[in-house]
Amino acid sequence: MSNLLLLNGPNLNLLGTRQPEIYGSDTLSDVEDRAVEYAKSKSAVLDCFQSNHEGALIDRLHAARGRVDGVIINAGGLTHTSIALMDAISSVEIPTVELHVSNIHAREEFRHVSYIGRVAVGQICGFGTYGYLLAIDAILNHLSRP
Ligand code: CA2
Secondary structure (H helix, E strand, O other), X not given: OEEEEEEEOOOHHHOOOOOHHHHOOOOXXXXXXXXXXXXXXXXXXXXXXXXXXXXXXXXXXXXXXXXXOEXXXXXXXXXXXXXXXXXXXXXXXXXXXXXXXXXXXXOOHHHOOOOHXXXXXXEEEOOHHHHHHHHHHHHHHHHOOO
C-alpha cells in the first residue's frame, strides 16, 4: 500500500469561492474528500495539507521524508517563485507530481516558469480539479514501475 501526500499552497483554500471560470466551483474540501476516496479505491492512503505559508509547506515535506512514498503538489503561486520549495522537494527525495488546476502555459508568461517542474516526475495542468485524480493515477503508476 502506498502512502501519498497532497500539498496545496497559497490561496488554494479559496478554491470554489472566486474565479470559477478559471478554477471551477469545487471547494478545496470537496477536492480533498474526492481525492482521499479515489486513493482509497486504488488501495493507497492520501494525507492532505494546505498552507498559505512557504515554510509550513517545506516543514511538511521534511516531515514526510522516509514516511511518504509519493507527493502531489499544487504549489499555487510559489510554483513560479520558490527555489526554497524546489530545494525541499529535491532534498526529501520523494517522487513528486506537480499539479495545477488551470493550464499555466496558456496563461500569463510569468506562469510559464515552474521551479517545481525542475524536480518533479512530471506535471499535470489544465484539467480543472479532475487533475487531482489524474495526479493520483500518475504517482501510483510511477511508484509501481519496475
Ligand atoms: O492553476 C493552478 O492550480 C495554480 O497553481 C493556481 C495558483 C496560480 O498562482 C498558479 O499560477 C496556477 C493560484 C491559486 C489561487 O487559487 C484561487 C482559487 C480560487 C479563487 C482565488 C484563488
